[in-house]
Every structure is written in C-alpha cells, then in structure tokens.
Amino acid sequence: MPRDWTDLFLTDGPAGGDAAAAAQEPEKRRGFFKRLRENMSKTRQALGAEIQATLFETLDEETWERLEEALIMADVGATTTAKVVAQLEAEAESGAVEGGEALTNRLIELLASIARPKDEDAGRIDLRHSPTVIMAVGVNGTGKTTTIGKLSYHLQKELGKSVVLGAADTFRAAATEQLQGWAKRSGCEIVIGPEGSDPGSVAFEAVKKGREMGADIVIIDTAGRLHNQDHLMDELSKIRRVIQKQMPDAPHETLITVDATTGQNGLRQAQLFSQAVPVDGVVLTKLDGTAKGGIALAISAELGLPVKLIGIGETLEDLRPFDADDFAKALLGTAEPAA
Numbered sequence: 001m002p003r004d005w006t007d008l009f010l011t012d013g014p015a016g017g018d019a020a021a022a023a024q025e026p027e028k029r030r031g032f033f034k035r036l037r038e039n040m041s042k043t044r045q046a047l048g049a050e051i052q053a054t055l056f057e058t059l060d061e062e063t064w065e066r067l068e069e070a071l072i073m074a075d076v077g078a079t080t081t082a083k084v085v086a087q088l089e090a091e092a093e094s095g096a097v098e099g100g101e102a103l104t105n106r107l108i109e110l111l112a113s114i115a116r117p118k119d120e121d122a123g124r125i126d127l128r129h130s131p132t133v134i135m136a137v138g139v140n141g142t143g144k145t146t147t148i149g150k151l152s153y154h155l156q157k158e159l160g161k162s163v164v165l166g167a168a169d170t171f172r173a174a175a176t177e178q179l180q181g182w183a184k185r186s187g188c189e190i191v192i193g194p195e196g197s198d199p200g201s202v203a204f205e206a207v208k209k210g211r212e213m214g215a216d217i218v219i220i221d222t223a224g225r226l227h228n229q230d231h232l233m234d235e236l237s238k239i240r241r242v243i244q245k246q247m248p249d250a251p252h253e254t255l256i257t258v259d260a261t262t263g264q265n266g267l268r269q270a271q272l273f274s275q276a277v278p279v280d281g282v283v284l285t286k287l288d289g290t291a292k293g294g295i296a297l298a299i300s301a302e303l304g305l306p307v308k309l310i311g312i313g314e315t316l317e318d319l320r321p322f323d324a325d326d327f328a329k330a331l332l333g334t335a336e337p338a339a
C-alpha cells in the first residue's frame with residue numbers, strides 16, 4: 001500500500017537520493033496528512049456534521065438514510081454507498097459494533113477497504129524498465145501538466161532519477177511552455193516540437209532521447225480534447241504505437257488525471273479514456289477545492305482503477321501517493337494518519 005514516494009515506486013534498489021528521501025518520509029507523511037485533512041476540509045466538514053448527527057445519536061431508520069444521503073452527496077457513488085451503509089447497519093444491529101466512535105471507525109475501515117488496490121503492486125508504479133515510459137492522459141485543465149511537473153520534480157530532485165519529458169500536447173503552445181518551465185525547475189531534459197506538429201513524433205523522439213541518454217524515466221504529456229471520441233482514440237493509439245517502435249513493451253504506465261471537482265462527470269471521462277487506451281491508474285487532482293472528495297472511492301469501486309496519486313493544492317508538496325487508509329481518515333475527520 002503506497003504510503004509515501006519510495007513506497008509508490010517499484011525499483012531495483014536504492015539509487016541516487018532514495019535513502020535520504022526515505023529517511024525524510026515519516027516526517028513528510030505526517031505533514032502531508034495534516035495538509036490532506038486541512039485541504040479536504042470541505043468534504044470533511046460536510047460529512048463530519050452528518051456523522052455527528054447520525055452515528056452519535058439514537059440509531060433508527062433515519063440514521064441510515066441520512067448517512068446514505070451524506071455519502072452520496074460527497075460523491076462516494078450510489079452502489080458503493082448502499083453496500084457500505086447496509087454493512088454498517090447490519091453490524092450495528094447485531095451488536096458487533098456499538099457507539100458513535102466505534103461506528104465511525106468501522107465506517108472509515110469500510111470506506112478504506114473500497115479504495116485499497118486489489119494487491120499491493122496494483123497501486124504502485126513500476127520503474128524497473130530502462131527507461132520506464134509513463135504516458136499522461138486526461139481532459140485539458142484537469143491538472144495533467146502540473147502533475148507531470150510535480151512528478152518529475154520528485155523523481156529527479158528528490159529520488160535522484162533522471163527524467164526526460166515529452167511535450168506531445170503540441171496543440172497548445174502554452175502547454176509546451178508550461179512543461180518547459182517544469183523541466184527547468186526539476187532539472188530534467190525535455191523534448192518539444194513545433195506548435196501543431198505530430199504528437200506521435202514528439203513522443204517518439206522523447207523515448208529515443210531517454211534511451212540514448214540512459215535515462216530512468218520518460219514522461220509523455222498528451223492533449224486531452226474530448227469533443228470527439230474517435231479522434232481521441234486515434235491520437236492516443238497512434239502515440240502508443242510510435243512509442244512501441246522504440247520500446248515494444250512501452251508505455252509501461254498510463255496515468256489519467258481526473259479533476260475531483262467535476263465529480264461523477266470526471267468518472268465518466270475516465271471511463272471514456274480507458275476505452276481509448278489501457279489505463280493503469282488515476283491521479284485525482286483538486287481534492288482541495290471540493291466537498292465531493294468521496295469520488296476517490298467511486299473511482300476505485302466503479303472503474304476498478306487504482307488511484308495512485310492525489311493533488312490537494314497547487315504547490316509541489318500537494319501531490320502525493322494515495323493511501324486509502326489515510327484518505328478515509330482525513331475524509332471523516334480523524335486527526336492522526338494510519339499507523
């Protein structure tokens with residue numbers, strides 16, 4: 001279960017700054033949990049008030065209805081909510097769980113179990129290729145470029161990996177400029193193409209450069225206009241095909257960014273993208289700006305895709321590996337990260 005950066009990545013052993021980074025992690029994790037709690041206050045306050053008003057009062061039919069409503073309002077998703085509430089109700093009725101605090105803790109556990117990846121490695125990102133090619137997809141504005149920037153910073157500056165970025169969103173000059181800014185900040189290489197040029201050729205050149213340099217990771221940014229599913233599918237498939245001319249087993253990881261503030265709509269977008277290309281994981285961004293943080297659980301349950309990273313703000317420190325237990329605790333108001 002990825003708790004921190006060194007945990008998120010599967011590597012062949014410590015390289016570069018790994019050891020130093022690992023030593024700093026517990027402290028950083030506590031700091032991040034605090035920010036996670038604070039930045040998700042919109043969801044937490046909405047849910048917390050309902051939990052106080054239901055699980056800590058006399059339990060009756062209205063308790064479970066109100067709880068169900070609150071979870072649905074937080075975008076946990078109707079099916080998942082019904083399952084979780086039915087389970088909690090059954091345990092309360094049988095006397096297995098008693099009292100507001102125990103019921104809240106059990107609810108946290110039930111929610112966390114939905115968001116946990118099926119097995120440990122499913123939530124991780126395998127960096128054991130030379131280089132590992134990561135393709136970032138998602139609708140424009142969901143935070144794709146920012147995520148790539150933050151990810152490259154952590155990989156290059158904090159974990160000592162060498163990273164090449166490929167600016168294959170060639171339709172918007174601003175997207176390339178934004179990525180160039182991140183390349184400079186992270187100290188990594190970047191491959192760009194002229195505005196309007198073939199995204200596939202930029203992706204090809206980026207992987208080629210990564211191989212020539214002996215880089216550890218190549219991250220490809222892609223355009224995300226969704227007005228035409230066929231076109232999107234063609235373009236993403238083409239990028240994959242040209243990458244495979246360089247490395248037949250690449251891309252090794254395809255991550256989709258989903259904007260949490262778009263709720264169930266974001267979930268449908270992710271569904272469309274995963275029909276266009278095989279997707280390995282979700283980066284859920286802008287959790288700080290919404291009272292609907294439960295969408296992280298709906299994505300895991302309804303798409304069957306692991307959430308691997310979450311964004312809770314615009315600073316570098318606001319992108320972190322997703323930990324289901326910490327997330328559920330932050331969502332319902334517990335003050336301490338999972339042990």
Ligand SMILES: Nc1nc2c(ncn2[C@@H]2O[C@H](COP(=O)(O)OP(=O)(O)OP(=O)(O)O)[C@@H](O)[C@H]2O)c(=O)[nH]1
Pocket residue numbers: 138139140141142143144145146147169175178224257285286287288289310311312313314318
């Ligand atoms: N509050 C908040 N803002 C975020 C987060 N992640 C990204 N953003 C902001 O969202 C906006 C869009 O991010 P981009 O990275 O430009 O999005 P994109 O998907 O690459 O979109 P294009 O650049 O249009 O292709 C930027 O202003 C980011 O700073 C987050 O976790 N929280």
